[in-house]
């Protein structure tokens with residue numbers, strides 16, 4: 001049977017899904033070959049050997065079996081120790097569900113919270129997979145756009161609070177944000193949390209880039225101000241800070257009341273996260289804090305190069321990020337960012353993500369991931385100069 005025959009018979013929600021425009025460019029670029037890959041959100045560096053060794057040792061020791069739905073107790077405890085130290089909260093393991101990736105954490109979050117037609121408000125531009133998970137569950141997404149004020153991304157709090165109506169079911173925020181690098185201030189988080197408490201709105205906080213913050217060791221997080229029973233789900237991942245994108249390991253912090261349901265939903269998604277991957281996660285959190293520091297230093301160097309070079313390109317409006325490892329910049333004369341990303345890739349062999357992939361607010365922008373070695377970045381900017389500077 002061909003796809004034309006199958007299409008009408010699959011779920012309307014699946015039919016409505018849109019292909020990722022980041023992938024569109026990247027898949028074409030991978031076929032082309034020789035493209036400097038600044039399109040995805042991942043560092044160029046391999047996982048620390050101690051983490052790899054822990055996974056191998058776990059496999060050798062026979063950790064080959066199904067695991068508890070909510071994750072192995074030892075990792076859940078380790079995540080509590082780590083989070084309590086970092087965010088000053090007092091989580092117990094019953095509040096943590098281990099997930100095979102941050103993305104799966106987002107999908108479980110969408111599954112547990114969303115009924116078709118629910119109003120879900122998201123700060124945008126935003127990584128399309130976050131709102132995509134909620135759309136796939138039938139949510140009506142309402143975007144509250146960031147804007148550029150005095151060379152920095154800013155959120156209009158009045159507009160946000162007006163959008164968070166009593167009919168709103170979920171508020172999604174990713175801070176530091178992919179793609180802009182914008183981070184929500186602790187003061188704004190307090191105001192939003194109070195408002196959401198008043199109207200019974202769930203806060204979904206994507207804290208994946210919390211450690212990659214340019215103004216301190218850790219970005220402000222709702223976890224630092226929320227009560228245990230607040231309607232807050234925080235999603236996190238090992239992918240970025242421990243260079244573990246391919247391992248697929250993350251976690252959700254949720255109120256204790258959701259523990260059982262998150263476990264049941266996990267059963268029908270993946271049943272569990274592989275045990276040897278969880279053992280590697282324990283070592284990452286317990287023994288590899290220095291690895292986060294090393295990565296942060298590399299990212300700092302990457303940012304210096306990116307800001308210095310891009311900032312001097314005459315057609316680029318450089319906007320200073322607060323965190324993460326991206327620059328999201330506007331280019332004079334670019335109206336169709338998807339076409340521009342393709343054109344730039346063909347003419348310079350540098351792979352960038354098109355701004356429109358992150359919502360309409362992102363049209364006219366391009367995203368560049370600077371978590372790359374110095375020589376790759378220098379080469380990329382040498383090539384980009386021809387198309388981004390007059």
Ligand SMILES: Cc1ncc(COP(=O)(O)O)c(C=O)c1O
Nearest residue numbers: 041101102103127178208237239
């Ligand atoms: C904001 C944000 N959240 C979550 C993720 C998911 O990461 P992973 O599924 O690799 O854990 C990403 C990955 O790019 C991201 O940018």
